[in-house]
Amino acid sequence: MKVTGNVKVATLLAAALFIAGILLGSVFVQADYKIPETIKVGLSHGSTANNNFTIKSTNGITVNVLENGVYKSILTFMDANGIKVRKDAYYNIIEGVTTEINYIKAVAYKGEVIGPYHIQVGEPFATFEEAKQLASIIESTSPSVFLAYDAGWRVWTQLYVDDSACTQQIEVLKNEHPDYTYYVVYPDKRRVQLLDPISGKVLFVLNAEQPVKVDVIPKEGSASIIEYGVSKYRGSILFVRLAEGDINVINELQLEEYLYGVVPREMPASWHIEALKAQAVASRCYAIRNVGRHSAQGFDMCNGQHCQVYLGYSGEHANTSKAINETKGKVIVHNNSIISAYFSSTSGGYTENSENYWSAVLPYIRGVDDSYEKSPYSNWEKLFNKDEVKAKLAARNVDIGEIVNIIPRQVSEFGRVIKLEIVGTKDKKIYEKENIRVLFGYNDLKSTWFTVKTDADVYVRGAANSSPQVQTASELNVISASGISKLSSSTNTVAVKSSSSVKSYNIVPNAYTFNGKGYGHGLGMSQYGAKGMAEAGFNYIQILEHYFSDTKVQ
């Protein structure tokens, strides 16, 4: 009855809004984007998948399994200690410490070894209560009894390492409880155990091939916060055990709540509210554009640098949450589509065209003036000696001999290097755009906006009154008895004799000094620039529409 009532209210509201739209003469634009309501964030997966963790909430939790595409609540834990989850696998327990092992029968293990072989008592039941009733009968003689959920409720007992242990115990059980049929339960790499986190007793075993969902029991006046390990999250925690792997753990929550845990990691929460709002909208667009990036692993985005760093409820800050709430649902749109709202720390004075750092030409990522930017990374200097450069090339299996020169060959209209030539005694190599930073390291080479000076640069004056041009000595032509030639790059220095002394100069540089501007790719929004604009009185819409060409915030 209650559900019907809600549907009616929603329908009436929608109708009222539609009529209001007509009366006000507004146009309903068909947008070709959809803003997802919820998002799934991978917390532990792949190499960080977990074999052992706790999930709890002060409100209590429910455990839900997928049946015919719909989640069904199967268990409730009111205790604030929650549950411990681990793989149904082999463990070695020594002095109370449990370690997962690759069990080998021939090994004489210290301590106790438990395994994923179990015994099923009787047939599956349709209800938890029926299974519980049989479990309490068996428990009277065999204390290690637990329920399993896999196509119905089952009564299982024991954590054995092989089937012979099961068949022996089945004989014992047959004597004690002769009315039931007993089956050996063989290991299955999709199963997980739910344990009492205090006693360590196995309470339930579930098939987690489909994600198992743990929800907080809603309580009026208290936020639904769920704890996974040492971190707190909004929404639900899902876990899934993929064959051969550990357990993947996923946080499913509202998109806006996800942003609460993302934006404080992207921009300091102490910055101006309009800069925080610009960041909130950029992060929202980024999230929407990246939904499904990890769909093969069963979630939308990971919680690391690869997608956007997300720390959940534990990472939230009131200032950034305010910025998210005040821009709720706002996105940046170009040509009726939500843009990929790229941002970086510091542009250095001008942002850049997308194709000058990556390859795609994005019409909304164009170089723009960034004169409000004030950043500790506005100017930087980094020195590499020739052997360091050689080592960086060697790390990528590139050998061009000894390094004799580094020359920017193509520079964008905004100042960023598009092509950098590295000249060696054996060969030369061109690095382009982002690959220049890949080679030198993203932190060592803070941006591609740089010039290169060497310790072999000489100033050459052509005509008597022209200004001197900087050149590397090895590029100069010299006149000798045999004619015009280049200085040999096999000699390291050239001696110049004047009336008073002989001075030697490097021909081949030993050191290269990169003088650069900005930090990051310089595409889209500059975060320090947004801060500067906000402090100068611009609002977040003006900030975003400045950095993202030909866009509207709506």
Ligand SMILES: [Zn+2]
């Ligand atoms: Zn990712």
